[in-house]
Amino acid sequence: MDIALLVFPRLTALDAIGPYEVLQRLPGAQVRFVGAERGMVRTEQGMLGIVADYDTSEVTSADILVVPGGIGTRALVSHEPLLEWIRAIDAGSTWTTSVCTGSLLLGAAGLLAGLKATTHWAALDLLEPYGATPVSERVVEQGKIITAAGVSSGIDMALRLAAHVAGDEIAQAIQLGIEYDPQPPFDSGSVAKATEAVRNLTLAGLAHEDATR
Amino acid sequence: MDIALLVFPRLTALDAIGPYEVLQRLPGAQVRFVGAERGMVRTEQGMLGIVADYDTSEVTSADILVVPGGIGTRALVSHEPLLEWIRAIDAGSTWTTSVCTGSLLLGAAGLLAGLKATTHWAALDLLEPYGATPVSERVVEQGKIITAAGVSSGIDMALRLAAHVAGDEIAQAIQLGIEYDPQPPFDSGSVAKATEAVRNLTLAGLAHEDATR
Numbered sequence: 094m095d096i097a098l099l100v101f102p103r104l105t106a107l108d109a110i111g112p113y114e115v116l117q118r119l120p121g122a123q124v125r126f127v128g129a130e131r132g133m134v135r136t137e138q139g140m141l142g143i144v145a146d147y148d149t150s151e152v153t154s155a156d157i158l159v160v161p162g163g164i165g166t167r168a169l170v171s172h173e174p175l176l177e178w179i180r181a182i183d184a185g186s187t188w189t190t191s192v193c194t195g196s197l198l199l200g201a202a203g204l205l206a207g208l209k210a211t212t213h214w215a216a217l218d219l220l221e222p223y224g225a226t227p228v229s230e231r232v233v234e235q236g237k238i239i240t241a242a243g244v245s246s247g248i249d250m251a252l253r254l255a256a257h258v259a260g261d262e263i264a265q266a267i268q269l270g271i272e273y274d275p276q277p278p279f280d281s282g283s284v285a286k287a288t289e290a291v292r293n294l295t296l297a298g299l300a301h302e303d304a305t306r
Numbered sequence: 307m308d309i310a311l312l313v314f315p316r317l318t319a320l321d322a323i324g325p326y327e328v329l330q331r332l333p334g335a336q337v338r339f340v341g342a343e344r345g346m347v348r349t350e351q352g353m354l355g356i357v358a359d360y361d362t363s364e365v366t367s368a369d370i371l372v373v374p375g376g377i378g379t380r381a382l383v384s385h386e387p388l389l390e391w392i393r394a395i396d397a398g399s400t401w402t403t404s405v406c407t408g409s410l411l412l413g414a415a416g417l418l419a420g421l422k423a424t425t426h427w428a429a430l431d432l433l434e435p436y437g438a439t440p441v442s443e444r445v446v447e448q449g450k451i452i453t454a455a456g457v458s459s460g461i462d463m464a465l466r467l468a469a470h471v472a473g474d475e476i477a478q479a480i481q482l483g484i485e486y487d488p489q490p491p492f493d494s495g496s497v498a499k500a501t502e503a504v505r506n507l508t509l510a511g512l513a514h515e516d517a518t519r
Contacts, residue, residue, distance in 0.1 A: 247518070267508075294478075
């Protein structure tokens with residue numbers, strides 16, 4: 094099971110590492126972290142460096158493609174060589190997936206035209222220009238294309254994918270391995286549940302991230 | 307808010323990145339990834355490299371210490387210089403925390419004696435030699451020491467900690483920012499809920515990880 098995980102400057106770390114932690118536990122999994130160039134990329138606020146062991150020219154196929162999000166996606170939606178790579182991997186993949194605003198890259202690559210898709214709740218309207226129908230669901234499956242909502246949703250997406258790939262029992266064993274029995278201290282993890290004050294606080298934080306781009 | 311996050315060879319990626327993704331969103335947060343030496347460490351199965359920007363000699367204090375787990379902890383419970391660093395950071399910290407088997411390092415440093423603590427469910431009995439009382443709870447708070455259960459529990463721990471540090475509304479805004487509205491496809495994330503067959507599959511996987519150490 095050959096898994097390619099795209100990384101790029103200013104990605105959101107958990108978008109990538111949530112699915113990584115699940116999928117690397119699949120029997121026979123080999124996860125490759127792939128960047129436009131080999132070497133370290135810094136995450137959204139620059140506080141973490143993670144390493145692309147491969148550049149895109151070195152990875153020409155994968156069973157599963159995972160595209161994480163982050164503010165760094167905005168610079169990449171017009172990066173034609175990267176979009177061409179996404180198209181090429183998708184052409185041979187069994188599953189093509191995204192987390193958060195990673196779906197903007199799938200969209201920009203032309204893979205979401207006519208499909209339902211999701212992304213971070215604050216970015217849903219950015220999907221429409223790509224011909225996708227944005228939906229407020231945590232994980233959206235459209236054939237082999239799976240898009241997940243914001244950041245932490247990649248864990249749920251990857252567990253679903255693990256079940257498709259290896260069966261329910263293996264997926265459940267992975268869930269137990271990462272002790273994924275969530276107990277959030279608050280019930281404010283979706284825009285439908287959070288108060289307006291909390292939503293405004295979150296948007297102010299996201300605006301700050303944009304400003305520091 | 308100065309946050310030190312310890313990294314080491316064969317850590318579990320999500321143990322570190324779950325709390326990172328939450329805590330880096332605290333107002334004024336500065337997260338430093340700290341290793342015994344500067345440079346890249348590889349995670350549990352070697353498929354991911356993450357970067358320690360600082361070595362322990364460069365980080366002499368922190369408001370919050372986060373110690374993740376992973377099979378790599380087993381080699382570190384007798385690494386006296388590292389344990390001495392943990393003690394020194396704890397001496398000046400406001401909060402000292404662990405995820406998964408990171409609590410074994412807090413224990414080996416002598417910080418859990420007489421306290422209740424938790425860790426990954428498959429490692430609970432390893433806490434007793436350090437004078438801790440193992441408990442099967444997702445997050446265990448004992449004064450300024452907070453230990454979390456396996457892998458994904460670090461997200462819940464960090465949201466609780468965010469509320470302590472910055473108040474409930476900020477913590478809720480962070481939860482919404484990472485869209486943490488978990489929808490696991492199965493209810494097998496704790497040893498109390500998983501079937502025996504699933505538990506055995508998980509343990510076989512963990513044994514395999516040990517074997518490849």
